[in-house]
Amino acid sequence: MRKRYNIQNLEELQGRIAELKAVYNSQGKLIVEDSKLYVKQFTLGALIKKYATPSSLLKVDDKLNISSKVMSLVLPVLMNSTLFRGSGFITKTLVGLATSKVGKTLDAEHLSAIFNSVKSWFGGDKKKKVKPVGYVDYGIPPDSETY
Incomplete structure (x- = not known):
């Protein structure tokens, strides 16, 4: 099927050619970007992120x-x-x-519990050290009547 354009002179023809080239280039860039996104979905990292989550592994393991x-x-x-x-x-x-x-x-579930308990044996104690409270300045000058 052919499209018919109502082109009267050389300037209109050149304008239409430039317009079609611009559309061609923009569509080409969009196709390249879309194909990159599509291919990126199937990389090893993306598949691991999607399917190797703990919840999905537990669901597969239950079945x-x-x-x-x-x-x-x-x-x-x-x-x-x-x-x-x-x-x-x-x-x-x-x-x-x-x-x-x-x-x-x-x-x-049992394996993850065993792993966490063994990990806690070797992990060491990560208790927060409490800093001793020193002098606290409340903004009251020492020579005031409220002191």
């Missing part, structure tokens, strides 16, 4: 029990490789069975 499955696999390996390193086959098997059962009962 799929990912943390309990991972803990039931990781906890026996961790215990047998650290605490029960020199133990025999039967001891490692019993520890593996017990820790896999314990790992299945752990969920994200």
